[in-house]
Amino acid sequence: MDRGLILRDVTITKGATPLLTVDHHIRPGKVLTVMGPSGVGKSTLLAFITGTLALDFAATGTVWLDGHDITHAAPHKRRVGILFQDDLLFPHLSVGANLGFGLRPGGTAAGRQAKVQEALEEVGLAGFGDRDPATLSGGQKARVALMRMLLSEPCALLLDEPFSRLDATRRAKVRDMVFDRARSRALPVLMVTHDADDAQAAGGAIMTLGD
Template structure:
């Protein structure tokens, strides 16, 4: 089985006009960064992988994950995790309940509590399970969003300007955490960003759209 994320001759069109074309294989633990100006189609490319391409667009090509063709699978069955610029935590849920949302249904209540507790410990947020997300700092929210996504056991990770709202010092810290977790879990990572420091920190191939 060909492990990793394969974008097999993906070509996106809008109104019949070519927008983005990419043909790449991303190995487990590898990061491929896609850069380019706003509006060129970076986030649209990610929506092809997640199965959420807006109706105004069309595409050809296939998306494969760990050897399985997921092109026609519904989004919830693709096992693709994504982090956005906004943390998108549920404001009406506690930190622990936000994390539990990432877990697959089933398992005992004690098992689910233990997984949430361990996830918080992994990012140095012990004891935060009952906290209101509104009381967290930007960096703490980013860590909770990351662990919620990882608790869903994804097979690939997409980053959509994921570090854009963080200040410089915090950006470097959270970025290092995300890349380390992806390597530890052997996740192929596709990152879109306009920030050259993000691309350099990723250490992998850089694809520049519109160049």
């Protein structure tokens, strides 16, 4: 079985206009960075992988994850995690409850709470479980969003310019944390960005669109 995320002859069009073509195998723990200006189809590629492609786009090709063809699977069954520019934390839930939302169904209440506490400790936020997300800094929110996604136990990670709203210091720290966690969990990573520093920090292959 070919592990990792495989984009096999994927072509995305809008009307009669081809936007991009990708054929790549992202192996566990490795990163493919897709670069290019706004409007070239970077985020549209992520939408195709997650099963949320807008109706005004069309796509051909297949998406394989750990040996399974997920091209037509329901979005919630694809086991693909994604981080966006915005942290998208639920404002009506505490930090701990936000993390608990990411957990897969099942287990005891005590066991689930223990996983939440372990996640907070892993990213240096022990004791933050009862905090209102609005009281967190941008870097802290990014860490909570990352751990919420990882608690869902994804088999691949998509990054949609998730560092772009952070200042330079926080950006470097959060970026390193994201890639370290992905490598430690052997997750294939597909990142879209227009930032060369992010691409360099990611390592791995780089594909440039819109040239």
